[in-house]
Amino acid sequence: MPSYLLPTTNGIDWSSEQPPTYDVPNPRQILRICLNLKYLIDKVVPILYDEKLIMCDHSRILNKHVLSLAREACGGKKDDPKSIHKYQSVIIFSLLKVCSWYWDLAATELHNAELYCLRASAAQQLCKLVIEQEEGREAQFLFIQMLCRRYVINENDEDSIAENALELAMDMHCTTVIGSSGYQRCLKWLWRGWIIQSRCDHKSYVICDSVSSSKFTRHFHPDRLKTPMYQNIINIMFSFVFLVLYTVVVNSKDSKAVQPIEFLEGIFYFFTLGSVLDEISKCYHVGWSYIGFWNSFNGAMYFIIMSSMILRVVSVSPIQTHYPAEYWDKISYRILSCAAPMVWTRLLLYLESKRFVGALLVILKHMMKESIVFFFLLLLIVLGFLQGFVGLDSSDGNREITWPIVSNLLLTVLGAGRFDMFDDFAPPFATILYYSYSFVVSVILLNILIALYSTAYEKVIDNAVDEYMALMAQKTLRYIRAPDEDVYVPPLNLVELFLTPFLHFLPPKMAKRISVFVMTILYFPLLLGVAVKEVREAKRVFYNRMKKQEDDANETDVAWDLTDGYVDEADGWIPNSESSGIMATQKRNKRSLKLQKDAENADPDFKVKGEWFQSVKSAIQPVEHGFTSGIGWEMYDVYREATEQREASDKKIDELTMMVESLTKMVKELAPQSDSSEK
Incomplete structure (x- = not known):
């Protein structure tokens, strides 16, 4: 069988579903590891190199020897695998901490800012190299312990507060680390619920023990709803319901009289309260790291809806106010109508898994951040000119047109300012002042805003893939950074809030059973679909472990590997046989290999000789040799120039040799002719 047709494996033993437990270093030991790594990076990057020499995949600076020294910087007994695992498990976390130290130094010591930023990039690149190296050795150890x-x-x-490398890289926005293959695979496992948080220790994670189980009851359980993928699906469903309810409520006003709160309106407020409580809960448990652009966007939307809801309740309550109930009812609907653009735009948050929409949202977020600079400058300039106009207005002892001036200054920003109102106002000072204001706002500030938007767009587009992966990392970790014992997706968290006081008076086991029963009733249709889907996937996972491959192998059937893929159709919707899909896959692979081998052996002259493969390997030796030995690009360029000069010299020698041979031949041909002429 040709070697290129065989499936590749990393030699990982998946016989045990639960990974081995490891001891972890104490906080002081982790600090020492960080200091050792910082010392290493300081020595490896002593001066300002070209960043490409460090960030390339086979760097001559961050070579294989430096990577080995980074592992040795963690300490541990070399001949004791348990000791090595204990201390090297924090290497990625420590390198990220060192990266944050360099960024702090770059902010405080501006004269060496570029060097410190380069060293921070070196720390991120070392993280990437360690992740990719460990992924080929022990994927479980990488996912569970390192990340x-x-x-x-x-x-x-x-x-410090306990934190893992996944969260730290996302909070620091280290796109180099986030874009590594091992980091993305770990996120994929978390997204699918293959890696879950340990029930015994909130600091550790474990491989889900039901991943390879084909028993329906192992997957039909509310605990599977802790999976980010399923929570995202539920959120999308509830978001569309929320949009429909909002549309019904905001367009149901058909009379001036105050109408009582109807059923659908009450459900809409129920959804809003549940979402607000969920945002407050996650912000409390995660901290400031949870606050982002889209959280602020949601917060503004919920604030508008909650304000409308309060006024609506006031209008239907017997509370006596200075204004009649009809007034508060009208204001309530007007405020609620202002939230319509935000309610519709909110749907984009759940479409960000699509690459185009995700990149669009990242660009929008960066543009909004860049707008802060513009609005800060605009505020200072508006206040300065406003004070000048107010001074001109009060110069005669009376303030007559202050508010029209304020309105006109704001309209000028939008391009709708009027010059005629300053013709008869404090001439010629007001006219000169307003012309100056219009020039500064329309010509200078608006062009600055365009330049900022253009910079933000180029920054994201040039790094669109990494930015998209960082967005997906944030989306995944959003669901697991503040895990709940019982998953009640908003607005169903209000059900949990109602049940909690009663469950506290019951024994823990009974309270858990009641909670599981309630969640099973609430999520029954979704749990049924989840169980069917996961049972089908479990057969493929079992097949991969039987073949000593990784759990996420054979998910796609590519054209260049005849033994990959899995025959899902053989299992049916609900597998009724333990080996139907496995037997069908093995049969298909055997048939494909036989057909390929027969077709290749049809012509004896078709087969490529083994020397060709050796030639291919020798062609890439300079790159691999540089990464292994640490020979710099300069030495490689010298070697390449010397080789080119030698080849040019050899070519000239060959040309001269051919010329001498041709002249010799001509002389030999002329010699007999000269002899005959002499005779």
């Missing part, structure tokens, strides 16, 4: 395990470091004699 998902939460660690505590002691900084300035204070222990």
